[in-house]
Amino acid sequence: KSKLKIIIIDDGSKDNTYTIAKGFAEVNSNIIAITKANGGKHTALNEGLRHVNTDIVACLDADSFLHPNAMIVAAQYFKDTNIKALASCMQIKLPVGSWIQRIQQIEYMISVFWRKSYSNIDAVQVMPGPFSVFRKSVFDELGDYKPAHNAEDFEMTLRLHYNGYKIANAHKAYVYTVGPDTVKGLVKQRIRWVRGFLENAWDYREMFFNSKYGHFGIFTLPIGIVFVFYILIAIAYAVLSFIKVNYMRI
Numbered sequence: 001k002s003k004l005k006i007i008i009i010d011d012g013s014k015d016n017t018y019t020i021a022k023g024f025a026e027v028n029s030n031i032i033a034i035t036k037a038n039g040g041k042h043t044a045l046n047e048g049l050r051h052v053n054t055d056i057v058a059c060l061d062a063d064s065f066l067h068p069n070a071m072i073v074a075a076q077y078f079k080d081t082n083i084k085a086l087a088s089c090m091q092i093k094l095p096v097g098s099w100i101q102r103i104q105q106i107e108y109m110i111s112v113f114w115r116k117s118y119s120n121i122d123a124v125q126v127m128p129g130p131f132s133v134f135r136k137s138v139f140d141e142l143g144d145y146k147p148a149h150n151a152e153d154f155e156m157t158l159r160l161h162y163n164g165y166k167i168a169n170a171h172k173a174y175v176y177t178v179g180p181d182t183v184k185g186l187v188k189q190r191i192r193w194v195r196g197f198l199e200n201a202w203d204y205r206e207m208f209f210n211s212k213y214g215h216f217g218i219f220t221l222p223i224g225i226v227f228v229f230y231i232l233i234a235i236a237y238a239v240l241s242f243i244k245v246n247y248m249r250i
Contacts, residue, residue, distance in 0.1 A: 012038030119169030151196020
């Protein structure tokens with residue numbers, strides 16, 4: 001416990017988040033509470049990084065919760081000095097409220113297999129925003145988080161691969177996040193994800209089909225683009241089918 005430091009960043013919230021966080025900091029010297037003007041997630045992460053003095057740093061979203069053993073599991077991977085960053089095993093927080101969240105729960109469980117598979121070929125697609133672990137030296141050498149079209153986690157993943165840094169996946173380092181509980185919320189989330197993926201992929205377009213970046217450039221990025229357009233086609237087909245069926249009924 002003496003080696004674990006917690007830095008809580010209040011990004012200009014309008015509730016009593018900072019008051020509560022400050023209360024924890026006042027009774028525990030290993031907790032730091034900081035408040036700042038609202039500037040977005042990447043500015044909050046960068047503010048926190050300025051206070052990090054440990055070799056390993058983990059970034060955690062405010063709506064996400066770690067399994068008690070998550071950091072212990074994650075730390076073991078860094079015994080390999082070649083590993084610079086670590087992706088976690090992200091799951092939907094239980095209990096699940098709506099059917100939308102239950103669908104996401106299944107989706108996230110399936111993604112565990114894909115993340116581990118990508119890790120085995122050194123081609124991790126994304127460092128999950130809710131919980132990712134890095135060597136502090138990564139930020140010292142590559143710089144802070146960027147705005148990155150509101151997808152700073154994917155941009156950081158691209159930057160790591162671009163510079164030849166090794167990323168692993170800890171499939172037993174569990175983090176539980178709160179998924180959208182409405183169709184509108186889910187659509188809004190996925191549009192942000194897709195847009196962030198496409199815009200950041202365009203910024204790093206030279207990596208596509210480039211053997212210099214290994215399986216990530218040859219396989220992961222192209223498959224990601226194909227999957228995005230497959231989803232768009234599937235949605236269009238579903239909408240057209242719905243219209244056709246109802247038109248015939250009328």
